Amino acid sequence: MPTPAKPFKVLETEKKSHRTKAELKLRKEGEESLSSQIKMKERKEVRKNKLAHKEFKRVKEILQDIDKDDALYENVINRYAMLLAECSEFEEKRERFYKDMDKLDIQFVADEDFTMKEYIQLLCNMQKNILDLDKQIQAKRKMMLEIEKENVMTIASALRSIPKKPDQEKDNPLIKVLRGEA
Numbered sequence: 306m307p308t309p310a311k312p313f314k315v316l317e318t319e320k321k322s323h324r325t326k327a328e329l330k331l332r333k334e335g336e337e338s339l340s341s342q343i344k345m346k347e348r349k350e351v352r353k354n355k356l357a358h359k360e361f362k363r364v365k366e367i368l369q370d371i372d373k374d375d376a377l378y379e380n381v382i383n384r385y386a387m388l389l390a391e392c393s394e395f396e397e398k399r400e401r402f403y404k405d406m407d408k409l410d411i412q413f414v415a416d417e418d419f420t421m422k423e424y425i426q427l428l429c430n431m432q433k434n435i436l437d438l439d440k441q442i443q444a445k446r447k448m449m450l451e452i453e454k455e456n457v458m459t460i461a462s463a464l465r466s467i468p469k470k471p472d473q474e475k476d477n478p479l480i481k482v483l484r485g486e487a
Contacts, residue, residue, distance in 0.1 A: 306388065307387045316329060316332070317329075317359065330410075335400060340372075340375050340377070341375055341376050341377055342375075343373060343375065343376035343377065344364055344374060344375075345368070345374045345376055345378060345379040345382060346376070346379055346455070347362075347365075347379075347383065348360050348383045350385060350387065351383050351386050354387065354390045355390075356389065356390040356393055357386040357390035358386070358481070359383060359386050360385070360386040360389045360390070361383065361386040364382050364385065364386070365382065368382070375403050378456065380453055381455070381456060382456075383450045384452065385397060385449060385456075388448055388449050388452070391445055392442055392445040392446060395438050395441050395442045395445070398438055399435055399439065402434055402438070402463075403430050403435070404433045405431060406428065406431050409424070409427055409428065409431070
């Protein structure tokens with residue numbers, strides 16, 4: 306796969322491009338046309354969730370650095386931040402279940418009133434809950450990975466869709482001479 310074309314800002318800062326001024330102008334206009342020029346906004350539910358808010362701010366700063374903090378990406382980034390927070394909450398719940406299982410083991414050894422059947426039943430329920438949480442965590446992680454991939458692909462594909470060279474004359478000068486038009 307070929308290396309994607311450099312964005313106009315990179316070409317401008319490097320000040321050493323083989324492209325003509327017309328090509329650079331076309332590239333700049335093409336990149337600007339792919340932006341809504343509206344800054345990304347955080348949703349209310351993201352702002353309320355401490356972890357999601359922190360992640361939204363982090364990703365937004367990164368996108369600002371590359372001039373991609375556009376409103377076109379705001380829904381995806383808000384959703385990503387919420388998924389990250391939900392995933393973290395599920396991981397905390399899973400850890401609590403592990404700690405409860407340890408407490409149950411200690412309680413079973415120390416308490417004679419506790420029957421083996423009750424112990425096994427409680428243990429099985431806790432393990433089932435842990436597996437259910439793991440499934441939910443994996444599903445959320447998969448969604449997050451898909452968002453991450455799509456975001457990168459969207460930005461890369463936006464850069465690839467910008468024409469590299471301005472439209473040149475469609476007619477070949479040799480063909481014009483052969484036709485006797487020149």
